[in-house]
């Protein structure tokens with residue numbers, strides 16, 4: 001007391017603090033009473049008992065003298081688990097063990113399982129039922145398949161447990177099973193996850209299925225009070241990461257960002273998690289957390305749930321918001337990753353190569369791990385990558401067919417691999433051969449939102465993408481060759497570009513991509529003036545130098561008015577310029593503010609590099625660009641042609657270290673490509689000006705073509721599709737030879753255990 005008063009701490013406060021400390025220590029179980037869930041001589045039914053935590057729990061309960069009924073689907077694994085359980089029995093002569101094969105996602109599975117269990121158990125129901133069977137399919141919510149994954153997760157995790165609890169409660173709570181209220185209670189145990197207490201990005205298909213279990217358990221806890229003569233306890237276990245076969249499976253679709261975030265809670269072995277869970281159950285806990293963070297998270301969400309201990313749960317519940325104040329601000333910070341429903345990434349400039357290399361070095365290990373994992377089981381992701389690759393090839397063929405102008409995209413570009421500063425090759429870091437350009441994957445990152453993970457790709461997939469890419473490079477090269485002729489008579493200086501093109505790797509040219517084929521005939525391209533006419537604008541006064549120049553240039557698109565009924569004043573010189581610029585120019589990466597708001601006569605925001613004071617064609621019309629957010633020095637927003645999505649046949653992307661960074665960064669990339677670009681054609685198109693341009697050109701070409709030419713285009717496209725299909729088939733045949741190679745039509749995401 002002397003010391004306290006000398007320190008100036010008032011007695012009531014000191015006593016209060018001391019009281020709280022004693023209460024905390026007492027409540028945290030130092031003075032525990034008896035085991036609240038004895039199992040010796042009792043019968044425990046565990047679903048999901050053949051692998052992971054369920055199997056560990058079964059083994060540990062056998063060691064404590066329980067009889068066990070193991071439930072899961074795969075009989076082979078059940079038999080192995082049964083052998084382990086038998087070996088662990090504390091009194092093998094009296095304990096009994098069996099298994100029942102059942103799929104917990106099947107409607108009405110549970111009553112049959114319980115009936116079989118009761119029959120095996122001499123007419124008595126099991127005393128403890130622990131629902132462990134579960135699965136997880138991490139994905140981003142906007143990914144393909146996330147909704148079907150969510151339904152599947154719900155069927156297995158929620159309904160699988162919900163049905164079992166109902167079937168067993170109907171037994172336990174029936175009047176014939178009434179007992180002395182003081183007899184040992186029965187136990188129904190659900191297995192959720194800390195993700196039912198704290199959500200992190202990537203688990204949207206999964207977390208709700210576990211949150212739902214919490215809602216059910218709270219409700220049951222109250223409902224069970226209606227049966228004082230049939231004592232039953234309900235529990236929910238909240239594991240964090242368990243190093244189980246299930247974890248390996250879920251990692252196949254896990255986004256990189258999710259891997260990153262969940263590192264904060266280190267994985268535990270199934271044995272450890274099962275042991276801590278059983279300890280919690282024996283302590284009589286309702287919500288059983290198996291780690292310190294889990295305990296904090298649990299106390300952070302208590303709401304109206306029954307408490308394990310009013311004192312410690314409440315005190316910790318006051319502290320957790322303070323922790324969250326710091327944790328959540330960090331976790332919810334903007335991550336700068338565009339997705340397919342938001343905007344495409346701004347041009348990735350400005351990050352020093354040094355920083356990039358350091359960042360990559362930091363991620364190297366996990367990237368390798370993932371790559372290794374996928375090497376072991378490439379089939380898991382193969383199908384969708386293949387799908388994506390198909391689209392890629394189709395886009396490639398389309399690009400070739402649409403007379404892609406490659407002579408423009410070499411401006412000021414350095415040698416390939418110029419970004420390999422510090423001797424640190426991101427390509428190597430990601431487990432790819434250094435010469436593989438990651439742009440092939442990037443088409444999916446920027447456009448598909450799914451992000452074919454270059455570093456998460458199995459070798460055959462990498463090979464395939466690489467091949468696609470080289471094919472495209474080849475086609476482009478061949479095409480470019482041909483295109484240069486056209487350019488040379490149009491632009492006397494065109495040849496200056498030529499030396500900047502690196503010849504692409506000479507891989508076998510696929511059929512259908514032969515140089516010089518029909519639809520690439522440059523004579524089919526219409527001039528801007530012709531396309532203006534095709535767009536419905538009659539004879540125009542072409543007076544200004546800019547208009548004259550643009551009039552002769554190959555047109556890129558038809559001009560489409562936002563309001564087709566409107567008649568535009570084309571008597572004005574600058575308005576003719578605007579029209580031609582709109583037809584001949586390039587789409588802005590991001591529309592100017594006016595176009596974004598829907599102003600201006602035409603439907604897209606088009607710029608011509610170095611012209612119209614930087615403003616777009618729409619803003620040039622009638623207003624000479626005055627209101628354009630691109631006006632004057634405000635960043636002309638021309639899209640670097642093709643460099644955003646098409647693979648660099650020359651130096652274009654390789655020279656930009658930040659570009660590589662984007663493409664190979666694990667946060668963006670180690671995300672299984674379950675999202676075939678097919679289903680995202682709409683969003684790809686919307687987000688990607690280069691694709692828009694590609695399609696615009698195709699539209700212009702097709703619109704401008706007469707019947708016979710359209711037939712030829714049709715034949716050309718069909719021939720390419722056939723060629724792609726044949727190439728695909730050849731790949732498949734050659735891949736089948738390799739162990740673990742993909743099988744045609746293999747289900748990718750579907751089932752968790754490959755039963």
Ligand SMILES: NC(=O)C1=CN([C@@H]2O[C@H](COP(=O)(O)OP(=O)(O)OC[C@H]3O[C@@H](n4cnc5c(N)ncnc54)[C@H](OP(=O)(O)O)[C@@H]3O)[C@@H](O)[C@H]2O)C=CC1
Pocket residue numbers: 047048049050051052053054071072073074075077102103104105132133134135136156157191192193194238239240241242243244245246247270752753755
């Ligand atoms: N691994 C983790 O990081 C975490 C897991 N959890 C949860 O903990 C529990 C155990 O996880 P974990 O140790 O990883 O388990 P595993 O995924 O390794 O094993 C799952 C078990 O459930 C069975 N199972 C899966 N689906 C079904 C089904 N439809 N019908 C019947 N049985 C099924 C499996 O057997 P079979 O295939 O033969 O049917 C297997 O025995 C799960 O509920 C999981 O959601 C919670 C937090 C973290």
Ligand SMILES: CCCCCCCCCCCCCCCC(=O)[C@@H](N)CO
Pocket residue numbers: 135136193194195198200206239240241242247250261262263264265293296297300320323324327
């Ligand atoms: C006070 C609280 C502080 C919060 C810190 C945040 C740390 C986040 C850790 C998240 C761990 C996720 C484990 C996933 C387990 C799981 O269920 C999946 N593997 C699916 O099976």
